Amino acid sequence: MLIWFLPLFLVILMIGMPVFFALLAAPGLLLYLDGQERMLATLYRNVFTGIDSFPLMALPFFMLAGELMNRGGITLRLVEFSQAIMGHLRGGLAHVNILSSILFAGLSGSAVADTSALGSTLIPAMEKNGYTRKFAAAITAASSVIGPIIPPSGIMIIYAYVMGESVAALFLAGIVPGVMVGVGLMLMVRLLADRYDLPKAERIVKKDQTISATENLIARVLARLNMIGVLWGLHVLVASLLGTASLPPLAGLIGFAVVSELIFTAARKRMSEPARIVYKRAVVPLQTPVIILGGILIGVFTPTEASVIAVAYAILISFFILRSMKLADLPAILMRSALGSSTVLLLVGAAVAFKTVVALSHAPEELAEFILSLSENPYMLLFLINILLFIVGMFLDAGPAIIILGPILGPIFVEIGVHPVHFAIIMSVNLTVGLATPPMGLVLFVASSVSGERVETISKAILPFLAVEVVVIFLITYFPAISLTVPRLAGFIQ
Template sequence: MILTVVLCFFVLLLTGMPIGFILGIAGVVGLYGIGGDYMMVMGAKRFFEGLDLFTFMAMPFFILAGEIMNRSGITVRLIQFAEALVGYLRGGLAQSNMLASVLFAGMTGAAVSDAAAFGNTLVPAMVKKGYNRPFACAVTAAGSIIGPTIPPSNLMVIYGSLMGVSISGLFAAGIIPGLLIAVTCMAMIAAFGRRWKLPKDKRGPSLRHILSSFRSSLLAIIMPVIILGSILAGITTPTEAAAVAVAYALFVGTVIYRNISPKDLLDMLVRTAKITGVVFLIIASASIVGWWMTFNQIPQMIADLFLGISSDPAIITLLILLMLITIGMFMDINAVLIILAPVLVPLTTAIGMDPIHAGIMIILALNISLMTPPVGACLFVLSSVTGEKVEKISVALWPFLLVQLTVLILIAFWSGLTLTIPRYLGF
């Protein structure tokens, strides 16, 4: 019966059916194989229970906060501040792109949102300044995965909720890896800048310009401080902080900047509902598959398979990373996380890896797969908003991909980089 479910899954995947429906159908086929019509009740039960977690409420709030910030002009102000800080460097606008990704990451937690926002704003600006369009798209794609790595992160919410791991602890653990990705990518841009003589701002560094941009973007910069500070200080839960983020962004957009109309708000609510509905359908359907896998002891089989190949923790860690990146190249990463986390976390525990460390490693690997063809979501978003071909973006992206894979290996084998801040905060 296991073979039947696997074949059902991959056949439906090849037809192009949405992953949420594929998981639901495959799960129901598996339940029918266990107990016929009698087990169909379990499918409905798991579909509901898969979403019956309070922490999942944080996701639509963070998505809506990102929509409001994009519409209200907060994103543009962050970009202007980043450009004032590093725009005078060789390749300065590319550096600004990466730095703006760091600033924007502390608000939305979604790579696709970052890619869409900067694809509409920074990529045209970079092309206008003389950058090659595929390179501009590659920089934007590389920076976009900082969003779900630096907290808040929707993937961290899903992982923490499913595996019973502290979401606040995961948020704290993602800070250093996210910053490390930004620093290494900026170093790569600096190397390209000298070699390719990339454009730079002719004005040069200006303290007055920096202070002016800082004042203009202060309300935007305060937002991640409010979100992360309240969570890490234990004042709010991630869900409560997400609601505060929406209220703050809405106040700034409607009262301070005054550029959000009732129609804009309706459009943002509809878009948030659509995005959340897709993610929640995947989570609910994957819950059915997860129960079926647990019933058939598939996680234990996979763990035994890995341990049968080698008992060396380093080899097992590399096999896990290879599996995640390979599968993430072909499937929605939310679905991959929901299906594989219950399988892989017991395996990482068996080799002595801390659950928070394992979570960050898994999430970072899946984030990187957002940039890899053939199903890299960030690639297709950038292609759609800029008109550039996915193939050309992929070629320009390879140097950044190699750098980020190096960071992934470093994070996987050096737990101190991930756990220093959580341990300091008591997680």
């Protein structure tokens, strides 16, 4: 009888019960009818044990860091920075929207936060510049799925927790796919620019911006340190590829410091003063992903500790460097992040409890036999599983879907030769795109709320962008190097 847990779960969902309660009601009812009342206590106890995890503590802290960044005026700075870079292109504000999502992804890792924060700023601006509201809402929703792909990523933390994978490896594996989604969306905007007569734009650089002497000094130092780090990383990479020895540390640092200063001197001559201020105002906020990934890569802290560092850094820059927040702002920020975190963690706990019945029902074994009986060709199986995940993502949030389907599908594809990290990225990206897929994509409803446009209207306008994201999914699926090269170079996978 327990094999009917999934159909019953879907029926309960369709009648309108919230996902959290559906995840517990479906298996609970079947256990009761099957005469296994003792298992009911285990089922509901697993809600707590599923949440009681040190790695999962990263989720609420990353969400809090995103809230602090947003309230501290970081979002507006990223938008201004994106406008200065991309605003002059045809369909400029659409490109700005996408680039802002890429940058914001390194701060929050949440598609919903991306849609809400950027949408409230960019959708009115795009409409004012001649874009239709439905197009502005659609590109905002489509680009927001980049948030959970580029690190830090909440769903990848969940996947690593459930499947026992390295969070750092998953974070690194998501960088290239996330950038590919962004570039693909930009190419689609360019294709649509002439067809839909998207507005032309001039380079948008606000001329009334100011920067304090303290932030100016910090930005200059950080920018040069970043450039030295990039040059050093390229040098080490080239030296390893050519099989030659690297420069001595001191000589290398001095040399790269000189080169970086020459680069900034040349760039300064080509930029106006307002443009330089806009770029400097973005330097401090953009250190967040650098600190998170840099600390994890060099082994200074774990991903969970990195999330705490992100919160501390957000407080530091918002209160003491940018001075854009007051103590009176903290209660509302803590309340919003607590509500968001509790929602996600309750879903995780319920999904872990749901997984108990999955194991008891022997559904994984039966599903594995069924999938492997469909075809012996791994490429065909990957195609079919992408279709399945895409459909699941339309109706079920990415976190619960990963916890429910990950333990079932992961071992099947690892058995036929798919790398565990590669499958993790396939699953994560696919389910993330589902957040923007009609009829039940969560970010569609958020975009509708922010823009005031009907979900049905946004759903039609988003279809060209969803097509791009589906193409990227299949590229990731059939070319493993796209997701595995960066973590392999960093030494996190073999």
